[in-house]
Amino acid sequence: MQEEVENKTVNLAVKTTKVSLRLLIKALIAYKRKLENKHRLKQVAKNTHTKGKQSVKELIGQDQGVSSMEIGDSGIRDFKKLANKYGVDFAIVKDKNETPPKYTVFFKARDADAITQVLKEYAAKQTKRKKSAEKERPSVLQKLKxxxxxxASMPRKSKEKRKEMER
Incomplete structure (x- = not known):
């Protein structure tokens, strides 16, 4: 009887060792696959570049030549919208040394035609905004006043309240 129990215990220990060894091998294979997939994704990401707004380092890293242009502090959001509309890769850098901050826009040299179109529309928007600002519009608070x-000057209807006792 004792011998049977010992044999069953040994068999159980051997079976669990085999299972854990198999699981360990499967886990190592899955980990290797995951690393290879991650490496492949990095290669794909390295070959493709980001579009639109990006850092200056990324823009220069694409090795296609970079041009720059200064823009005032107003309307940066409009510039971003227009540049994204025309598919221009660009980077905006803020010059903190000047009191009204100036922004410098870096863009790819091959996007020169698209950037001229963006600048035309941007200039049109800025002039339109200046013209609307020049028009004297009364403030909303003054209108409200x-x-x-x-x-207050209108006569109000006076309501008479009468209470009559009924019997």
């Missing part, structure tokens, strides 16, 4: 005065 006038309407309050009008309402």
């Amino acid at each position: 006038k309407f309050k005065e009008k309402v």
Whole structure:
């Protein structure tokens, strides 16, 4: 009886060792596959470049030549929208040394035609914005004040409240 129990225990130990060894081998193979896949994805990402806004380092790293241009502090958001619309790869750098901060836009040299179109539309938007700012529009608070005065000057209907006792 004792001998049977010992044999069963030994068999169980051998079987669990085999299972754990098999699992260990499977885990190592899966880990190797994962590393290879990760490496492959890095290679693909390295070969493709980002589009639109990016850092200056990424832009220069594409080895296609870089041009730059200064832009004022207003309307950076409009410039970004237009550049993305035309598919221009660009990088914006803020010059912190000047009191009204100036922005420098770096873009690829091959995108020169697209950037001229972006700048034309950007200039048109900026002039339109300046013209609308030059028009003197009364403030909303002043309009509200006038309407309050009008309402205050209007005669109000007086409501008489009568309470009559009924019997």
